[in-house]
Amino acid sequence: xxxxxxxxxxxxxxxxxxxxxxxxxxxxxxxxxxxxxxxxxxxxxxxxxxxxxxxxxxxxxxxxxxxxxxxxxxxxxxxxxxxxxxxxxxxxxxxxxxxxxxxxxxxxxxxxxxxxxxxxxxxxxxxxxxxxxxxxxxxxxxxxxxxxxxxxxxxxxxxxxxxxxxxxxxxxxxxxxxxxxxxxxxxxxxxxxxxxxxxxxxxxxxxxxxxxxxxxxxxxxxxxxxxxxxxxxxxxxxxxxxxxxxxxxxxxxxxxxxxxxxxxxxxxxxxxxxxxxxxxxxxxxxxxxxxxxxxxxxxxxxxxxxxxxxxxxxxxxxxxxxxxxxxxxxxxxxxxxxxxxxxxxxxxxxxxxxxxxxxxxxxxxxxxxxxxxxxxxxxxxxxx
Ligand SMILES: Cc1cc2nc3c(=O)[nH]c(=O)nc-3n(C[C@H](O)[C@H](O)[C@H](O)COP(=O)(O)OP(=O)(O)OC[C@H]3O[C@@H](n4cnc5c(N)ncnc54)[C@H](O)[C@@H]3O)c2cc1C
Numbered sequence: 001x002x003x004x005x006x007x008x009x010x011x012x013x014x015x016x017x018x019x020x021x022x023x024x025x026x027x028x029x030x031x032x033x034x035x036x037x038x039x040x041x042x043x044x045x046x047x048x049x050x051x052x053x054x055x056x057x058x059x060x061x062x063x064x065x066x067x068x069x070x071x072x073x074x075x076x077x078x079x080x081x082x083x084x085x086x087x088x089x090x091x092x093x094x095x096x097x098x099x100x101x102x103x104x105x106x107x108x109x110x111x112x113x114x115x116x117x118x119x120x121x122x123x124x125x126x127x128x129x130x131x132x133x134x135x136x137x138x139x140x141x142x143x144x145x146x147x148x149x150x151x152x153x154x155x156x157x158x159x160x161x162x163x164x165x166x167x168x169x170x171x172x173x174x175x176x177x178x179x180x181x182x183x184x185x186x187x188x189x190x191x192x193x194x195x196x197x198x199x200x201x202x203x204x205x206x207x208x209x210x211x212x213x214x215x216x217x218x219x220x221x222x223x224x225x226x227x228x229x230x231x232x233x234x235x236x237x238x239x240x241x242x243x244x245x246x247x248x249x250x251x252x253x254x255x256x257x258x259x260x261x262x263x264x265x266x267x268x269x270x271x272x273x274x275x276x277x278x279x280x281x282x283x284x285x286x287x288x289x290x291x292x293x294x295x296x297x298x299x300x301x302x303x304x305x306x307x308x309x310x311x312x313x314x315x316x317x318x319x320x321x322x323x324x325x326x327x328x329x330x331x332x333x334x335x336x337x338x339x340x341x342x343x344x345x346x347x348x349x350x351x352x353x354x355x356x357x358x359x360x361x362x363x364x365x366x367x368x369x370x371x372x373x374x375x376x377x378x379x380x381x382x383x384x
Contacts, residue, residue, distance in 0.1 A: 007033045007122075009317050010141050010152040012129050012165055015044060016054065017289025017306035017313075018158035019111040023061055024314030026119040030321060033150060034121050035141070037128030041109035045184060045269040048104055048222045049078075049198060049214050051304035052097035057311055065114060072110045075102035076215040080197040086204035088252060092197070101198065101216045103186075129164050132285075139284045154326055155285045156313050158306070161270045163291035170279050170287070176233055178276060178293070178350075180209065180300060182226025183239045183268040188219050189260045195219075201252070207231070208357035210300075211246055211253070220263065223247065226271065226300055228357070240266045273297040274305065275350025277339055281316075281331040288313045294342055298349040305342055312337050 009025065011018045014036035022034045036042075059066035077100045084090045102110075115121050128144040132155060139155040157165025166172045193199075193213060201211040209227025216222050225243045232239065243266055247257040272293035280292040288294075289306030296305065316334040320326050 005033070005122075005148070005150050006138075007031045007150060007152045008321065009033070009154050009156060010035065010139070010150050011121075011156045011158055012036075012141065013157070013159035013163075013289075013291070014040065014112050014115075014123070014125075015108055015158060015160060015289060015306060016111060016303045017291070017310040018156070019108070019115050020057065020307040020310035021156055021158060021288060021314045022115045022119055022121045023058070023065065023111075024311040025121070025317065026061075028314070028318050028321075030317065032119070032121045033124060033152070034115060035124040035127035035129065035143075035150070037126070037144070039125045040112050041105050044104040044108060045182075045267045046104045046222075046303075047182070047184060047212055047214055047224055047300070048101045048107070048216050049301065049303075050100055050102060050107060051299075051301045052095070052099040053304040054307040055099060056097070057304070057307045061311065062118075065118065068114060069110070070098075070100070072100075072102055072106060074106040074217050075100040076195045076217040078196055078198050078215065082197050082199045084199070084201045084252065086202055101214045101222065103216050103220075103222070129159065132165060132168055134169065134282075134284050153284070154317055154320055156310075156317065157285060157287045157291045158289050158310060158313075159291050161272050161290040163287065165285060166287050166291050166293075169282055169285050172278070172293075176230040177228070178273045178297075179229040180226050180271040180273060180295070180297075181229050181232055181239060181268055182209075182224055182271060182300065183243050183266050184222055184224030185243070185266040186216070186263040187221050187223050187257070187260045188263055190221055190223075191256045191259065193221060193256070203246075203250075206242065208353065211243075211250075229270070239268055271295045271300055271302065273350065274343065274346030276347070277335070277343060279335065280338060281328070281334045283328045283331070284326045286313045286316060286331060286334050292338065294338070294346065296346060296349050297353040305346075308342055309338055312341065 008030040009032045011021050011034045025032050081093045130144040131142045133140040138151045141150045195215045199213040211225045214222045274294040275297050280287040288309040294305035295302035
């Protein structure tokens with residue numbers, strides 16, 4: 001571990017936001033460190049559906065990097081989404097954009113290996129950040145283990161849903177009306193499933209969320225369930241029990257799981273939803289991805305917003321070095337960019353999620369008339 005290393009930019013967290021940020025800084029001439037508290041490959045609890053806008057954003061950086069993403073071997077290239085309404089009506093949507101599902105253990109490792117191969121970023125694994133100090137001259141990043149602190153002109157917090165950077169440098173508090181929780185486990189041996197179709201089940205008894213079955217390659221399926229934290233708390237639900245109960249007793253699911261083998265424990269994690277404008281920058285720092293709370297409230301997708309905001313953060317970093325200005329006023333331009341390119345759509349999704357979760361009849365009706373272009377568009381938005 002280097003002693004008192006100084007960097008132009010320290011990116012904290014090597015998930016999709018942090019790795020996309022490091023890739024986007026390639027060629028900037030800046031001295032960049034990317035630190036993560038874990039040693040990769042590391043797992044991240046997720047549905048493992050990689051939304052096509054995440055891949056498109058990488059393609060805008062480099063066609064070769066985009067092609068390289070598809071070289072990942074542990075994945076299922078998905079072509080269809082099957083949506084099942086509370087009353088059992090279903091529609092199948094075929095996607096034009098190329099995309100895939102891949103366990104985050106492999107996907108995130110692949111992204112990090114691209115950073116290591118294609119950029120001069122110094123990657124420091126097993127480097128957990130405990131606290132930060134911001135002064136007029138620099139940001140100081142203190143590790144949790146006995147290692148020397150790092151200093152930087154700019155810190156980019158890409159450290160996920162429980163971000164230390166967001167907690168310390170903004171006045172973020174938990175708002176359960178803008179937070180989801182979800183659980184997932186891996187299964188094999190499901191009946192009536194194929195490797196090209198992601199399935200979404202909307203359930204009468206659990207509104208403002210859905211149950212999913214996503215193929216992730218090699219006959220393995222990511223099976224999960226998530227819903228709004230406010231409703232989980234109000235109903236005192238144990239999501240692990242709900243997932244078990246649904247796979248064992250739900251009329252449309254139980255037979256499909258009868259011969260299935262569960263490959264992992266059921267694990268859960270939080271999803272900070274976007275849709276309201278929060279401060280995501282200040283003097284000498286920026287937040288991206290889940291640290292900036294940018295998950296789509298309707299779909300629960302956040303990998304695409306993580307990649308997109310990581311790239312916007314890199315562009316802001318370059319602007320700061322061009323102007324030698326790291327003030328809160330200069331960095332607020334990043335908030336504006338995120339709001340324009342990501343935030344407005346998230347606000348629409350949030351309102352739509354609330355509207356639909358209060359009206360199960362409308363969801364059922366939407367599926368019945370699912371072939372109508374307007375309704376189909378609404379359903380497409382619901383699953384990305
Ligand atoms: C159950 C579940 C299902 C989901 N399904 C999907 C899905 O199918 N598709 C989708 O698009 N999105 C999904 N999401 C959301 C998605 O997982 C996140 O939006 C995405 O991972 C955000 O990426 P990120 O880079 O911001 O953060 P993360 O992927 O969480 O990465 C943060 C990184 O920071 C590191 N870190 C954390 N704290 C520190 C610290 N103190 N010091 C140093 N490093 C630190 C972590 O080790 C981690 O590597 C799901 C979420 C959940 C919980």
